[in-house]
Amino acid sequence: MNKEDKLGVFLASDQAPAADPAFMARLDHRMARIRLWTQIRSSAVLAIAIAAVAFGLNRAAGTHLFSWINDLVLGLTSVPGLALATIIVVAAMYLPRILPGHLKV
């Protein structure tokens, strides 16, 4: 084998595998996490905007316009098991998508 052939063999040894499911799965996972955070950010912006409008309406119309929300929240929180169940459900839905080491959204 001459020098050129040896160099060719050496350069060919840098070749990555043709199919690498682990590499593609890692890429999919990163893309899914980015998509999720984008959704969360856009949802947060929307929620803040809605809250701001609601707050403004409440201020304009008097303090009793959304008093039924206060009553509802107070009613729900008065049941300890319901609040706990809500926290568990929300955590189960979102934590696996946010924490590293978990696959696709």
Add this chain to the structure above:
Amino acid sequence: MAIASDAQLVAAARRGSDLAFEQLARRHSQALRSFLRGVCRDPAWADDVAQDTLIRAWQRLDQLKDPGAFRSWLFGTGWRLASGDRRAAGRRASREQDWIDTQEQTRPDGISAEDRMALEAAMESLTPDQRACISLCLAGGWSHGEAAQALDMPVGTIKSHIKRGRVRLLAALGESE
């Protein structure tokens, strides 16, 4: 069914099709990783850069002026990321064993360990620009024009890097004999 071109897949990905981008990634990931392995001389590091490159390409697909030139643009992005990536020495050292293990598993047939070590040392001694040109044109079979477009260098510079790099690599083999 006809295979979609890069330009068609880029257009679909720009419209929001993640499946189209996934196809692009599958199509080019092997060559991209091979190129970056040639530049970085560390498979784990090269794969990290390849991941970052594909993610950046996905996020900045709108900035691609010519959808047909996706491959050059992708490799250029990878090249810039690899050039700017100054990872901690500790991280690389911790992966040294992985690198050695990988080399043991993928040791090329036909050349002795001595030649391989001499070539590896010679590759390390090349400038990053020279390694990039060698990896694209000698190992990857790209034309000088394509490499010039991807690496944003004049064609003359590409040719010069390849010539000098090749001479040094062959000289390393001469010394090992």
